[in-house]
Amino acid sequence: MTDNQQANGNTSIEDNLDDSSMPEVSFQGGTLSLNSVETNLLHEEKKPTAPSTLPLANANNGANNANFVRGRPKSAPLSPVVQDGFYASKIGRLESAVLECKKATIKSDMDGEVQGVWLLTEIDHWDNEKERLAIVTDNSLLLVKYDFVAGAVREFQRINHIAVDALQIGVFSYPEKSLVSPRDGTGLRIIWSHGRQPTFMERWNPFCSTIPWLTLTSHPLEHSGTREEDTYQIDPFKNVYIQAINNWRLKQNQALSNVSSSPVTIVDAPIECDVMLGLASTVHNQSRLGFYRERGGVSF
Template identity: 30%
Template sequence: MSTIGSFEGFQPVALKPDGDDQPSERDSLPMEEGSSGRDSVPSRMARQPSVTESVLYPNPYTRPHCTRKYFVTRPGAIETARQDLKNHVDETMGEAIQGFWLLTEVDHWNNEKERVVAITDNTLLICKYDFIMLSCLQFQRIPLSSICRICLGKFAFPGTSLDKRQGEGIRISWGKSEEQSFLSRWNPWSTEVPYATFIEHPTKNSSEKFSEICKMSAFIAKLVSAVQNAHKTSSGPGRGQEVMVSTEPILMETYTGLMSFIGNRNKLGYSLARGSIGF
């Protein structure tokens, strides 16, 4: 007579991956005569990793539910933003858009801000877009001929900063940082900063569509080409000059960083679903 706690008579079984409710071809294969169930278990379990890999990882875009909280991923949102930006360029600038990207701007106080960026024939257009109300809130136009330097590299921070950013970015300069006034340097809402810094948007791995419009390498290649062409055709004092493209650390002068530490941790610079309030 067997008792509770006795393990006699139990046989090991092969584990199947979660969600795999369909019978596999392996399960229907008959066992050869003379072979025991115990001998067949190792061979069945040895082939299990390949099945698990094919079932659990069917595509390169991981955890799509984590990116659904961004309003930009809602059906039709990015298409509406693209059309609104195109209408604005047609009505006010009369130029053709050469490229369209969804990026994150990092301001001079290290605050992340969701931005729609377009390159036209003569202008770099940076748009603050509200993906909740689907409307353009603010435009910043930088003539391509005024861009003098494009820097790519990892971020560098003072030792006392609380929010030290990892990874790489791009800084586009159309003036010298030394010429920036004291008030604009220490004003977190200043629009007189002579450069713009960008990183890739958090939704870059959500789908193939966002992988294309969030790709930093494509943006850099198009920008460098457009700036070089603008310098050649410009009639201003910078005519014929070559844009300087360098690879070096990007200095973020946030000596404390408490404001950006709170804002970036809570994604305050993005159009984001933040849940319901109440019970």
């Protein structure tokens, strides 16, 4: 959903917040404030790095590995009954969510103008799917967990364009002996911290908030057949996001050194999901617990 469809430097990324966290939203003097925790992941500003200098080991692990199985590039549409169960599909819910999220998260002096808004799926390092509103601005990407039932922002994460080292685009790949069926569709992995590999403790902690990448794919409503269909798809988001990062890099280089800027590095390779058993994520994803839905008379 671009800004034509919906009304509307930095050196830090807001900390990933667990789904269980419930930041308080309060009105003080007519101003909406969102209490959240911020953690600096970047300690100094840097100029955009040339693609040839990025050690992106984690972007290529499953690219040519014969021990990995790839999913299909296109996902199958859900039945109309299943699609109707998503609260985001209710008339007016998505529009209200966009307005609330912009009000609660956007800081004009920090983020700039909004370039577009999408409802996508985040896939964490344990392969759990989570419903997220993605807001692309001049200077950053904001990922928002929005409660479509209560109509409230639960948490959000800000990824400043300066932090992004590379974007990996491709189908999903899983270990050949994994019990998890490969996910269909294409994804986008946003990589920062110079391609640092997660530690053993980070990989095995399902609540870890310091994984140096973030993976997005289309929302299950991507085949809804409605006029909002593009709002749920990863490809339109990807195009606007890449352009926003490159525009930011161009402005920064012109302001700092008046030389041409290098575009963000694009890695065209399968996105590795290093999950072996995956029993918890299989139950989580098949039950769509990461999405706000109607569930037999109970909504959550």
